[in-house]
Every structure is written in C-alpha cells, then in structure tokens.
Amino acid sequence: GDSVTQMEGPVTLSEEAFLTINCTYTATGYPSLFWYVQYPGEGLQLLLKATKADDKGSNKGFEATYRKETTSFHLEKGSVQVSDSAVYFCALTDSGAGSYQLTFGKGTKLSVIP
C-alpha cells in the first residue's frame, strides 16, 4: 500500500533560521502530494500542494517540489517565524490501487523560539 515517511521531530529552530522537513513516499499510482499544517488546538489545513512531477507548491513563504525520481516532497522555508510553530503533515492522494487513497505521514512538530 501507499505510505508517507517524514523526518521525526520535534524540530526546534531560532527565529529567521532555515527550515527543511523531509518527506518521502511510496505509491502504487501517480499521486498528488500535499503539506498540511496543524496549529495548536486546531484541525489540519492545507499549506501547499503539487499534482505532477517537478511542480512546486508554495504558500506563506513555504515551498516544496514534487520530485518523482527521488519520490520526495521536502518542505522548506527560508526564514521561520514564531507563528510557524505547528505540526506539519506530508500527505498524498493516489488512485493506483483501484480506489482512492488519502495517506498521511506521522507529522513533524516545529517549535520556533524568539
């Protein structure tokens, strides 16, 4: 079946530091890839997405590029802020197994300190 593997956290960074959260996937079909963010006390919300190879998703200064050759979708931000403290989930949707699948990684908790 499909799976998503994220780097384990928690990750603690100082404000204005560079952020990378690694994400790799396995899929039977040709998936679309997503990053969701969960702020404290809230549900998940979409941060960005990419639907085909070499697409770059971007939002709020975050970026991720769909790399089919390395089956990866790493999340990056050049300068993090305290308000970016949250849990980040990499996810995919796929139809390769004959039915639609929605699969999440385990999440990476980011804490940004002033």
Place this chain on the structure above:
Amino acid sequence: DVKVTQSSRYLVKRTGEKVFLECVQDMDHENMFWYRQDPGLGLRLIYFSYDVKMKEKGDIPEGYSVSREKKERFSLILESASTNQTSMYLCASKSETGFLNTEAFFGQGTRLTVV
C-alpha cells in the same frame, strides 16, 4: 467559508459508555473520514465513507462503528468506550470530483478522554 464542524471540542466519558462523535460538512462532499491522532503515531484512519450509507474500514476500525444517513453528516460511534480510546478525533471531508488534486477539509477535532 467552507466548514467541517465537529459537535464537541472536549468530551469526558466513562469506561463502557456508548459515545457518539458527530461531524457535519456544508460543502456537499461525497467523501468523509474519521481519523484519530496520537503522539508519535500521527493520523490513523478509522473509517471513511464515499456516499450515503456506504462505509469502508480504515486501518484501525476495531472498537468503532460509523453511520452516514445523510450526505452532510458522518457519525463515529464507540460502542463501549475504553481508556485506550482516549485520543484526539478528527473528521475530514473531500470532494469526489477531482479527488486526487483537491484538498481535504478538517474539523477542529474532538479531544475525548475515557476515564
């Protein structure tokens, strides 16, 4: 503003009680999901539904059942609550149209404590 609404933010129930968690979406989505979220384990799919009265087991259905009598409402039922079902429960919905490329919308979660 699109919405997925879960009926309770916090619940405390006793062991053995029958517990109902309700989720309502206003986007006319065909697909609805129930996940539980636990530290170190991420989101695990309990059940999903792709149409009214249709349901499919997810990865951890044991001890749970679901009901979808109307398109907008998806209920999760704990038949006899146990302490190992203490968790955060998240409901989500997703359109069937463009399923692969469109986002899932989540409720704010219900933090259930079973004592």
